[in-house]
Amino acid sequence: MRRRNKLTALLVVFVFLAPFGGFAxxxxxxxxxxxxxxxxxxxxxMFKTTRVIQxxxxxxxxxxxxxxxxxxxxxxxxxTRNDVDGPDSFFGFDNIADVRLAxxxxxxDELMIGLGRSQANNLVDGFVKWRFYEQTTDNKRPFSLAxxxxxxxxxxxxxxxxxxxx
Amino acid sequence: MRNAIFTxxxxxxxxxxxxxxxxxxxxxxxxSFFSATPVxxxxxxxxxxxxxxxxxxxxxxxxxxxxGFQFEKPLMQEHFNENYMDTEKYPTASxxxxxxxxxxxxxxxxxxxxxxxxxxIHGVDxxxxxxxxxxxxxxxxxxxxxxxxxxxxxxxxxxxVVFANIAEVIEVKTEFNYKPYEKKK
Numbered sequence: 001m002r003r004r005n006k007l008t009a010l011l012v013v014f015v016f017l018a019p020f021g022g023f024a025x026x027x028x029x030x031x032x033x034x035x036x037x038x039x040x041x042x043x044x045x046m047f048k049t050t051r052v053i054q055x056x057x058x059x060x061x062x063x064x065x066x067x068x069x070x071x072x073x074x075x076x077x078x079x080t081r082n083d084v085d086g087p088d089s090f091f092g093f094d095n096i097a098d099v100r101l102a103x104x105x106x107x108x109d110e111l112m113i114g115l116g117r118s119q120a121n122n123l124v125d126g127f128v129k130w131r132f133y134e135q136t137t138d139n140k141r142p143f144s145l146a147x148x149x150x151x152x153x154x155x156x157x158x159x160x161x162x163x164x165x166x
Numbered sequence: 167m168r169n170a171i172f173t174x175x176x177x178x179x180x181x182x183x184x185x186x187x188x189x190x191x192x193x194x195x196x197x198s199f200f201s202a203t204p205v206x207x208x209x210x211x212x213x214x215x216x217x218x219x220x221x222x223x224x225x226x227x228x229x230x231x232x233x234g235f236q237f238e239k240p241l242m243q244e245h246f247n248e249n250y251m252d253t254e255k256y257p258t259a260s261x262x263x264x265x266x267x268x269x270x271x272x273x274x275x276x277x278x279x280x281x282x283x284x285x286x287i288h289g290v291d292x293x294x295x296x297x298x299x300x301x302x303x304x305x306x307x308x309x310x311x312x313x314x315x316x317x318x319x320x321x322x323x324x325x326x327v328v329f330a331n332i333a334e335v336i337e338v339k340t341e342f343n344y345k346p347y348e349k350k351k
Contacts, residue, residue: 029227029262031227032217035191
């Protein structure tokens with residue numbers, strides 16, 4: 001009989017405690033935080049733009065976005081060979097060496113294409129950039145990778161295969 | 167016999183305990199904000215927010231993942247996360263407060279009430295009181311609440327260059343649909 005009493009007492013304790021297990025957390029915000037699924041978030045804006053100085057970064061233009069680019073390559077800041085340089089050429093800005101006009105378009109958030117035309121050699125170029133591996137904030141993927149393929153065609157009427165000095 | 171009565175009472179208290187702790191959780195939610203200036207209107211929608219209401223204590227809390235705001239233009243979204251909200255540092259906004267009235271979702275009623283508590287955005291806590299409407303129907307509850315957020319209250323800095331494009335006071339609209347909370351195993 002004593003044994004049964006003990007068992008009942010134990011049972012009573014369990015029954016009393018059971019509900020606390022379910023709602024042990026009193027703090028609603030903490031409950032919300034705990035119930036949130038752990039999602040892998042992609043690292044965004046690793047670079048601010050699709051280029052780093054003259055090379056491509058892993059960033060692509062976002063979906064349905066068109067990026068019109070007018071890129072310049074300027075002359076030397078100072079050269080002993082040039083007649084006009086230093087302050088007279090505004091430190092090379094007047095001696096524009098090359099201009100590229102281009103339109104670049106995001107097909108998806110990860111895939112972009114671009115078409116451009118440069119002054120030098122009448123070069124028309126097209127490229128594809130595909131970011132196929134993206135870094136996540138939890139560092140399960142510690143880096144991003146992008147494929148970049150580029151083709152250029154010399155579109156000048158004469159000397160299509162002549163790429164030497166003018 | 168005495169034991170049986172005792173056990174019965176214990177079970178009874180347990181059940182009353184559960185119903186007293188009734189918690190309602192969001193089934194779906196929609197938070198949108200609107201920044202209106204003569205230069206540009208900016209709108210973003212977020213349906214990833216979660217919320218809980220503790221009916222016994224009349225407490226409410228919600229949590230909004232900042233990265234869940236979807237903008238019309240991807241560049242706006244990038245600037246919002248990178249330049250203004252510092253999403254990586256402060257990934258969520260939250261509110262925790264007390265409701266001015268007790269809600270009983272079992273009765274079909276419309277409540278006009280206020281919630282007073284702490285709003286945390288961009289890592290800055292502000293005491294706030296918001297007006298909202300709760301509509302209870304068929305054991306479910308819908309909360310709608312419109313309020314404004316002052317950028318400077320939460321130390322959200324906007325560069326002078328785009329100052330004309332972004333309003334200093336942002337209008338926020340929220341809608342939460344609640345259902346009874348079921349513990350997930």
